Amino acid sequence: MEYDYQYRIRVSDLWQVRMYYAYASYLAVVNIVCIFASIVLIIAFWKESVPWVRLVMLVFLSMFTVIQPAFIYLDCRRQVKELEKQGGDGPGLDLRLTFNEEGLVIRTMGKYEKHPWKDIISFTVRPTLVIVYTGNNQGYILTNRVLGETRKDFIAFVRQNITK
Incomplete structure (x- = not known):
C-alpha cells in the first residue's frame, strides 16, 4: 500500500x-x-x-x-x-509526501528525505487535517483538501504502521 x-x-x-x-x-x-x-x-x-x-x-x-x-x-x-x-516559485512551497510500508519519503526543493516508521513518533488527527510528526521535531500537514477520499484509509494505514 x-x-x-x-x-x-x-x-x-x-x-x-x-x-x-x-x-x-x-x-x-x-x-x-x-x-x-x-x-x-x-x-x-x-x-x-x-x-x-x-x-x-x-x-x-x-x-x-x-x-x-x-x-x-x-x-x-x-x-x-x-x-x-528558500525555493518556492509561487505562494507556498511544493511538497511531496509518500507513505508506504517502509515509512515516509519527503521530496521538496530538490531534496529527498526518507524516514522509516520507527522515526515517525506520532500523528494527530483533527477534523480538517492530519499532522505526521517525525523524530527530528518536524510535522507534516495533510489537509482534507490534500487527503481527499483517502483520508480514512490513510489514517488507518498510519495508525497501523506507527504501532508496529
Whole structure:
C-alpha cells in the first residue's frame, strides 16, 4: 500500500494548525473565559454605558475573536513567504509526501528525505487535517483538501504502521 500526496503549503494550512494548537492548550481556557466574560459584560452594562466604554467592551471581545486569529494569520503568511524565499516559485512551497510500508519519503526543493516508521513518533488527527510528526521535531500537514477520499484509509494505514 502506498499513499502519495503532492501539494503546495498554503497560509490557510498553517493557520488551521496554529488555531488548533491555540485552542488545545491553556490559552484556550483563557480565551474562552475572556470571551464569555466580555459577552456577559456587554449584555449587563450595554444600555447604561457611555460610548467609549462600549467601544472598550467591543475591542476586548474582538481581541479573542478577531484580532488574535488575524495576528496568527499574519504570522503564518510571514512563514510561507520565508519558505518561498528558500525555493518556492509561487505562494507556498511544493511538497511531496509518500507513505508506504517502509515509512515516509519527503521530496521538496530538490531534496529527498526518507524516514522509516520507527522515526515517525506520532500523528494527530483533527477534523480538517492530519499532522505526521517525525523524530527530528518536524510535522507534516495533510489537509482534507490534500487527503481527499483517502483520508480514512490513510489514517488507518498510519495508525497501523506507527504501532508496529
